[in-house]
Amino acid sequence: QVQLVESGGGSVRAGGSLRLSCVASGNIFVLNRIEFMGWYRQTPGKPRELVASIFRDGRTFYGGSVKGRFTISSDNAKNTVFLQMNSLKSEDTGVYYCRASAVLDRGEDSVSWGQGTQVTVSS
DSSP states (O other): OOEEEEOOOOEEETTTOOOEEEEEEEOOOHTTEEEEEEEEEEEEEEEEEEEEEEEEOOEEEOOOTTTEEEEEEEEGGTTTTEEESSOGGGGOOOOEEEEEEOOOOOGGGGEEEOEEEEEEEOO
16 A cells, blocks of 8 residues: 655765655555554564654654664655664664555554665774
């Protein structure tokens, strides 16, 4: 119903910056009901972890390891979420996935995941 496309990943030196983007497209009914978008990071052998998230009302959440360095923002009109990553560390290396959750009728949610974008930070 909804497709997510991430972009902006790449290889940078420690201390550098990257800006990730995630654009949602597809069923307009579902798109208009997205209430949550988040960025998750996955490293081989470890569970996927929440890095940052944002709700339609503007509330945000950050994982403890990225607070003060990353900023999540959204453009609701364009169904897009951004992740500005500053002061990158080698520990930030991983595949970053975008997730969107739409609230539908009768308590039903629609969850979509992107294919991920690789972020590599060298020290």
